Amino acid sequence: MNEELDCKDMARLISERRDLTLPPAAQARMRQHFVICATCRNVNDQFDFLSRAMRQLGEKREADEPADR
Amino acid sequence: MTLESELAALRQPLFRFAKLQLRNDAAAEDVVSETMLAILETPDNFEGRSSLRTYATGILKFKIIDVIRKRGREVHIEPLDEQSMDDAMDALFARDGHWADPPPAWQEPDKALQQGQFFEVLQTCVDRLPARVGRVFMMREWLEQDMDDICQELGITSNNCGVMLYRARMQLRACLGRNWFEELR
Numbered sequence: 001m002n003e004e005l006d007c008k009d010m011a012r013l014i015s016e017r018r019d020l021t022l023p024p025a026a027q028a029r030m031r032q033h034f035v036i037c038a039t040c041r042n043v044n045d046q047f048d049f050l051s052r053a054m055r056q057l058g059e060k061r062e063a064d065e066p067a068d069r
Numbered sequence: 070m071t072l073e074s075e076l077a078a079l080r081q082p083l084f085r086f087a088k089l090q091l092r093n094d095a096a097a098e099d100v101v102s103e104t105m106l107a108i109l110e111t112p113d114n115f116e117g118r119s120s121l122r123t124y125a126t127g128i129l130k131f132k133i134i135d136v137i138r139k140r141g142r143e144v145h146i147e148p149l150d151e152q153s154m155d156d157a158m159d160a161l162f163a164r165d166g167h168w169a170d171p172p173p174a175w176q177e178p179d180k181a182l183q184q185g186q187f188f189e190v191l192q193t194c195v196d197r198l199p200a201r202v203g204r205v206f207m208m209r210e211w212l213e214q215d216m217d218d219i220c221q222e223l224g225i226t227s228n229n230c231g232v233m234l235y236r237a238r239m240q241l242r243a244c245l246g247r248n249w250f251e252e253l254r
């Protein structure tokens with residue numbers, strides 16, 4: 001149970017925690033890994049960005065269309 | 070511009086999104102028509118607080134969810150072959166659990182959200198997902214449905230659902246990295 005998480009475990013958990021609440025122990029182990037691993041921080045930021053982009057998909061067009069109204 | 074002509078201009082983009090989600094032209098036409106009718110019947114509900122596109126997309130989402138709910142009871146979605154899916158993901162990592170090719174940080178990603186062209190790329194990346202994976206991902210991230218609802222509607226286990234979302238995000242991450250953020254290979 002106390003084994004350290006590797007990046008592969010992390011990738012799955014980084015995805016999973018966007019969809020459900022992880023147990024506190026898993027959250028704590030993730031935090032420990034984030035402290036030492038820039039790559040997993042990147043992946044986390046990128047999944048986060050992906051969600052924001054998806055929310056805007058289909059809604060965000062006005063910005064780059066010519067201002068005609 | 071009249072409401073009618075503004076709506077007419079939105080028909081094509083709304084149709085594209087409905088089609089992506091429903092994977093069926095006729096069903097997509099139906100939800101788009103229903104959405105437009107709903108707006109035209111009660112134009113006062115749209116008070117210009119948001120853009121018409123945002124307002125119409127919001128209504129469209131609910132219409133799409135309705136269709137998926139009805140379908141979920143009729144159509145059984147085959148469970149994915151989780152083994153081959155896991156194998157594809159495994160290839161991204163070395164045996165010791167490290168990334169074979171560690172993803173670099175993206176430079177100023179929020180700037181992309183201001184560019185229409187970025188959304189074209191994102192759309193293309195989403196279109197390339199395997200049908201069932203794309204469906205679950207869109208239900209979760211675009212329609213913003215709860216996991217429980219998604220699993221129930223599609224008749225799949227929450228683990229299966231989670232694996233599909235994981236796979237979708239990993240593929241989209243790689244697709245955007247390659248095609249927009251110019252990650253070096």
